[in-house]
Amino acid sequence: MTLSLVLAALWGLAANIIALLPSRDHHWRSAYALIAVGIPIVGYVTWQNGPWVGLAVLVAGMSVLRWPVIYLFRWLRTRVSGGAAR
Template structure:
């Protein structure tokens, strides 16, 4: 196993362990810390193993951080719908 895949597994395990603890802020500070740590791991996976493995690592990261992805998708849809009717 390469170092990149080991890092991605450790990132996932760390995210899951950290998400098990109680939080007043619904784990948003944790998500804000994990997102910038995950981007270099995806880029390293792309560089070392190619696009297929990088997309797999990205998909697993999106499953772990599903609510930020859902909110980003909603925001993009709102912007696209707003731009279509001239109220951007």
């Protein structure tokens, strides 16, 4: 197992431990920190193991941080549609 995959596994373990802890802001600050740390890890995994493994790690990270991803897609949809509400 390469160093990048070990780092990705540790990121996933840290994300799950953070999810177990109580939070007043519903883990949004932790999500921002996990995103900031996770993006370089996904790049490192892709560089060391190839695009398919990098894509798998990206999808795994998106499943852990699903609410920030959902809000990002909602924001992008309103930007693309010109702000018209559905």
